[in-house]
Amino acid sequence: MDLVFVIIVEMLYAVASLVLISAGLAIVFGMMKIINLAHGEFMMLGGYVTITAVSLGANVFIAMLIIAPVIVGLIGLVVERLVIRHLYGRLVDTMLATWGLSLFFIGLATTIFGNTTTGISTPISGFTVGDYQVNGYNFFIILIAIVLLGLMYAVLKGTRLGLIARGAMQLPDMAAALGYSPERIYMATFFCGSALSGLAGAILAPLVGLVPTSGGAYIAKAFITVIAGGPSLITGLMASSGLFGLINQIFTFAVSPVMGEVALLVAAVVLLRLLPQGVTGKFFRGRM
Amino acid sequence: MASFWAKEVPATILVAALLMWVMPMMIGTYTLTVLVIYGMLGFSLGLIWGFGGILCFGQAAFFGLGAYTYAIAAINIGDSTIPMLLAVLVPAVFAALLGAMMFYGRLTDVYLGVITLVVTLILFKFINSTAGPEYVIGKARLGGFNGIPGFQTLNVPGQPNDYIYGDPYYYFCAILLLIVYLLVSWLLKSSFGRVAVGIRENEVRVALMGYDVRARKTVLFAAGAAIAGLAGALFANWGEIVTPNLFSLGQSAEIIIWCIVGGLGTRIGPIVGAAGLAYLKFLLGQQSMIDNTLLTGIILVLFVLFLPKGLVPAIASLWRISFGRRRKLPRHGARRIRNGGVGNG
Numbered sequence: 229m230d231l232v233f234v235i236i237v238e239m240l241y242a243v244a245s246l247v248l249i250s251a252g253l254a255i256v257f258g259m260m261k262i263i264n265l266a267h268g269e270f271m272m273l274g275g276y277v278t279i280t281a282v283s284l285g286a287n288v289f290i291a292m293l294i295i296a297p298v299i300v301g302l303i304g305l306v307v308e309r310l311v312i313r314h315l316y317g318r319l320v321d322t323m324l325a326t327w328g329l330s331l332f333f334i335g336l337a338t339t340i341f342g343n344t345t346t347g348i349s350t351p352i353s354g355f356t357v358g359d360y361q362v363n364g365y366n367f368f369i370i371l372i373a374i375v376l377l378g379l380m381y382a383v384l385k386g387t388r389l390g391l392i393a394r395g396a397m398q399l400p401d402m403a404a405a406l407g408y409s410p411e412r413i414y415m416a417t418f419f420c421g422s423a424l425s426g427l428a429g430a431i432l433a434p435l436v437g438l439v440p441t442s443g444g445a446y447i448a449k450a451f452i453t454v455i456a457g458g459p460s461l462i463t464g465l466m467a468s469s470g471l472f473g474l475i476n477q478i479f480t481f482a483v484s485p486v487m488g489e490v491a492l493l494v495a496a497v498v499l500l501r502l503l504p505q506g507v508t509g510k511f512f513r514g515r516m
Numbered sequence: 517m518a519s520f521w522a523k524e525v526p527a528t529i530l531v532a533a534l535l536m537w538v539m540p541m542m543i544g545t546y547t548l549t550v551l552v553i554y555g556m557l558g559f560s561l562g563l564i565w566g567f568g569g570i571l572c573f574g575q576a577a578f579f580g581l582g583a584y585t586y587a588i589a590a591i592n593i594g595d596s597t598i599p600m601l602l603a604v605l606v607p608a609v610f611a612a613l614l615g616a617m618m619f620y621g622r623l624t625d626v627y628l629g630v631i632t633l634v635v636t637l638i639l640f641k642f643i644n645s646t647a648g649p650e651y652v653i654g655k656a657r658l659g660g661f662n663g664i665p666g667f668q669t670l671n672v673p674g675q676p677n678d679y680i681y682g683d684p685y686y687y688f689c690a691i692l693l694l695i696v697y698l699l700v701s702w703l704l705k706s707s708f709g710r711v712a713v714g715i716r717e718n719e720v721r722v723a724l725m726g727y728d729v730r731a732r733k734t735v736l737f738a739a740g741a742a743i744a745g746l747a748g749a750l751f752a753n754w755g756e757i758v759t760p761n762l763f764s765l766g767q768s769a770e771i772i773i774w775c776i777v778g779g780l781g782t783r784i785g786p787i788v789g790a791a792g793l794a795y796l797k798f799l800l801g802q803q804s805m806i807d808n809t810l811l812t813g814i815i816l817v818l819f820v821l822f823l824p825k826g827l828v829p830a831i832a833s834l835w836r837i838s839f840g841r842r843r844k845l846p847r848h849g850a851r852r853i854r855n856g857g858v859g860n861g
Contacts, residue, residue: 263626311817319625320571321820324776327769328816335810444765448637455630486645493638497631501621 230358235481241366243473244373245432249446250453250465251376252425257454258461259397259417261319262312265326267425267450268443269333274300274429275438276341279348288351296430297423304422308415316414330443337440345437365434372431376424381462393417452496458506467507472496520705525698532694536687545686547798549754551791552689556696556747558774558790559783563700564740566780567709568733569716573629574636575771578607578741580762581639582748587758590667592654596753597673603749604742611741615734622730633765640763663759670753689750693787696743701783703739712736773816779826788828 253267264270274296281291307329315322352364384390393413396403400410429446436442453472457464475495480488503510539548561575582603589599618631647660656664670685672678680688703709714722715729723729752758761767771790778789793815800808823830 311821314821321824323629324772325817325820327772328813328820331769331809331813331816333813335807335813339807339810448633448765452630452634455626484645486641489641490638493634493641496634500623500627500631501617504621504623504627 230360233357234360234362235477237362237366237370238481239474239477240370242477243469244370246449246453246469246473247373247377247465248369248428248431250450250457250469251380252421252423252428253450254454254457254461254465255380255424256418256421258459258464259393259421260316260414262316262322262418263319263326263451264421264425265323265447265451266307266330266333266443267326268445268447269330269337270300270304270422270425270443271429271432271446272337272438272440272443273303273333274426275433275436275442276337276346277426278430278433279346279438282348288348292430292433293427297427300426300429301419301423304425305415305419307422308418312418313411313414330447334440334443341440343440345439347437348434350434369431376427377462377466384461449492452493456496456499456503456506458503458508458510460508464506464508467511471499471507520702524701528698528701529694532690532697536690540683540686543795545683547795549686549689550751551794552686552693553747553750553754554774554790554794555787556689556693556750557744557771558778558786559693559696559700560740560743560747561771562775562778562780562783562786563743564736565775566782566786567704567716568712568736568740569719570733570737570740571625571629571772572632572737572740573772574632574768575740575744576763576765576767577632577636577639578611578744579748579751579767579771580643580758580760581607581610582745583752583758583762584643584664584748585745586749586752587664587667588653588656588658590669591656591664594668595674595676596668596670599668600670600746600749603752604746607745607748608738608742612734612738615737616730619730619733619737633768636763636765636768640760640765643760643763661760663757665757667752667756669756685753689754692746692750696746697783697787700739700743704783708732708735770812773812773819775826776824777815777819777826779828779830782826782828782832785826785828789826792827 249271252270253264256262256264256267277296277299278288278291281295282288286295311325311329312322315325350363350365352368354361354363354365356362384394392403392408393416395406396408396410396413403413404410429443436445449472453465453468456472457468472492472495476488476492478488479491499507543551557575557579560578561572564570564572585606586599586603589602590596593599614631614635618628623631643658644661646658647662649657651658651660656667658664668676670680670688672680704712711722711727711732715727715732719729748762751762770793774790774793775786776789777793778787779785793812797808797812800806800811819826
């Protein structure tokens with residue numbers, strides 16, 4: 229019984245962390261059709277901002293939930309103004325430019341923080357269930373992922389801003405004709421996407437030892453999850469995170485963590501071969 | 517085709533021979549060898565991306581596969597001839613299977629990128645986790661993160677004790693690159709190559725004309741992988757060790773950067789880009805003022821923004837602007853006189 233509980237928590241945690249990792253990329257790709265390969269480095273920067281803020285005396289939750297997203301969002305804004313806005317509509321070029329940016333940020337972080345592992349301790353202590361030790365922080369991550377999905381849905385579906393953003397996503401020319409500048413909408417979207425990446429990096433920072441290259445661990449997973457999710461932003465994110473998280477954890481428990489990772493990747497290849505437009509390209513069409 | 521054999525082949529061989537002779541006077545042959553190998557690796561992606569329009573995010577997978585195939589086969593066989601052939605064959609077959617899966621599934625751009633990226637990651641993760649003694653192929657232990665050291669390096673065919681190393685190895689690599697270059701040039705001049713460029717330009721149109729786009733893309737993809745595998749085997753011989761880092765994402769990124777900087781759609785561009793940037797990295801590695809990755813990143817961003825076509829096409833057009841017109845001007849003048857001064861030249 230206890231083992232079942234632990235396994236369910238672990239699975240939910242795997243799904244939730246995939247949602248967190250992919251949310252920022254999903255917004256930028258879903259809304260702007262740009263693949264931000266510097267996404268992992270935005271997460272890495274979020275982690276470093278959190279650690280720096282905490283060492284300067286900020287409360288750890290304020291650092292994670294407010295300071296890191298805002299600062300990384302601002303960095304994203306600068307990047308969008310300087311580089312990405314010149315490349316809209318050129319998918320491959322944006323991928324290459326953001327890949328360059330990711331290398332740039334890795335170099336920058338190495339120069340500033342050094343090529344050493346840093347980290348902070350988890351702010352929530354664990355507890356025991358029967359014979360097993362459960363990390364209390366996992367619940368926090370699950371909670372954040374649920375809140376995040378709810379918020380994204382509410383903003384996109386319920387507010388006027390969300391309506392404008394969705395309109396500009398579908399028909400940028402029409403949005404422009406109605407007086408909403410697509411350029412400014414894209415700018416705001418990229419800010420939100422970067423901020424979400426920063427948030428994810430900050431929240432996951434206590435769980436991993438942070439090095440300047442740790443963004444690379446996230447980008448492939450996020451990339452796969454978003455592409456496999458397909459055109460619908462939130463449904464796709466939920467569907468593919470759920471599927472991949474489940475597969476990952478089943479193989480992790482049954483064989484080994486490495487096989488869990490490999491199974492996730494193999495599943496992604498098979499899925500894309502069968503459903504080249506992603507999960508929501510075939511099922512749940514027209515949802516958000 | 518006639519002018520290809522009569523003009524281009526002798527000219528290429530002449531230039532290559534000249535470069536092969538001059539370069540060792542400026543750069544040591546040990547460094548030069550790896551530049552040549554990287555040139556071949558860049559060339560392999562330049563072929564499938566620049567002429568086939570297939571953006572492969574995992575060219576490093578074939579590079580690493582070639583290197584590992586060579587190392588494992590060399591340990592088991594003890595003579596380098598068959599391992600060299602296997603190192604070309606295994607990546608080619610692997611790429612043909614992978615390509616068939618992707619192209620017959622009609623996957624394009626982003627999805628292609630994801631799959632090639634993922635396959636590279638799978639190989640990287642798998643090879644990294646093979647540290648235990650149970651991972652053995654024949655006599656070769658895979659060695660996990662530490663890689664495989666101490667395999668038989670290149671020798672004269674049939675004589676395992678006559679190693680080819682040092683200067684002769686440099687000439688061996690350079691001549692192989694020349695042969696590969698000529699073979700690819702011939703391939704591109706053939707109807708297969710011209711259809712491949714047609715597919716790059718407009719896939720639907722070529723398909724409607726009755727060509728089997730899927731099979732052609734698969735073959736081209738496999739050819740690129742074979743070249744990358746050969747480069748991998750040469751690299752294994754040069755470094756005398758193979759490690760999982762050959763499969764890493766950073767390696768894949770670098771190959772793409774070489775192609776972009778050198779110039780896509782040209783044959784010489786990726787080679788120049790690869791050798792040039794690798795040498796730049798080598799020079800930068802000798803100083804510790806600025807981080808290496810930082811500079812690579814800046815170079816890539818600047819090239820995408822300001823010189824998206826790459827160095828070689830840019831220099832070629834600059835050449836045409838500054839020297840080409842001078843040759844053409846008299847003809848323009850003549851035509852203008854013949855037309856009675858009318859027309860815009």
